[in-house]
Amino acid sequence: MRRLLTVAILAAALATKLAFAGTACETKKTDVATFVKAMTLAERTMKALDKSGAQVALIARVGQDLSKYGLRYSHMGYVWRDHPQGRWLVVHELNRCGTAQSALFDEGLGNFFLDDMHAYETRIVVPSPQVQQRIAAMLSSTTPLRLHDERYNMLAFPYSTNYQNSNQWLLETWAASVSDMPIDGRAQAQAWLKLAGFAPITIDIPAMTRLGARMFRANVSFDDQPFERRMAGRIDTVTVDSVVRFVHQRDPGSWEILVAI
Incomplete structure (x- = not known):
């Protein structure tokens, strides 16, 4: 993605596009204003990443409004400068169109910010140089695939292998990167x-809300949550905020960049 605003990219972006990452599978077209915002944010983000001198970083977006849960960012992946397929590509897990399945994707920053953004801003966590080297080595290995579980649950419990959400995949692969002991599986x-x-x-989710989510959304389950906490409406899950907090605790040399339009 050497130049963002090109006629070819514009034509592709305005063409029919499938919605991923926890939304129902809909066929939709991207309007010009949305495209321009996404490409502007992508360009500013790329410049900020280049200026940072980073090799790899964690990148989050505001894909939906989570303010009622006290959360801002919904989804996180790795952004890798020297990805074999291009400069500054995002490596992340995505839900397949609201189903109970996920897959791993490599995509440019433009596409990353075209996926039904609630707000055009991004939070970037730049690890310390030593941790960056470990993450880059991990991304070059089979670990991302070995630690991926296609059984997707938007609210997956962090200490169960029944399901996995996208932020949980990032957290588990990050653990494999920094651990001094080999990590061969999710457990x-x-x-x-x-x-x-x-x-x-x-997250506090009342019983009726849980029932509605389970009945009408294939990508939400609660049966992996501890029974007593589930009955009390206390749902524990991996979010961008919990990942960022933990990364800073374990890697004091990490720092952040905020980019918005």
Whole structure:
């Protein structure tokens, strides 16, 4: 993605597009204003990343309005400068069109910010140089695939392997990157995270809301949550905020960049 605002990219972006990341699978067209905002944010983000000198970073977007839960950013992935397929590509897990399945994707910053943004801003966490090297090595290995579980649950419990959400995939692969012991599977990653003190975010979801979500959304389940907390409406899950807080605790040399339009 050497130049963002080109006729070819514009034509592709305005063409029919499928919605991912927790939304129902709809066929929709991107309007010009949305495209321009996404490309502007992508261009500013790329400049900020270049200026940072980073090799790899964690990048979050505001894909939906989570303010009623006290959250701002909804989704996070890795942004990798020297990705084999291009400069500054995002590596992340995405839900397949509101279904209970996910896959891993590599895509440019423009596409990353075209996915039904609620607000055009991004939060970037730049790890310390040593951790960046470990993450880049991890991304070059089979670890991202080994730690991916296609059984998607938007509110997956962090210490269960029944399901996985996109932020949980990032957290578990980050654990595999920084752990001094080999991590070959999700159970090992979660055991390390528990010992390291990872604390999920707790979201209050009443019983009727849970029932409606379970009945009408294939990508939301609650059966992996501890029974007593589930009955009390206390749902523990991996969010961008919980990941960022934990990363800063474990990597004091990490720092942040905020970009918005």
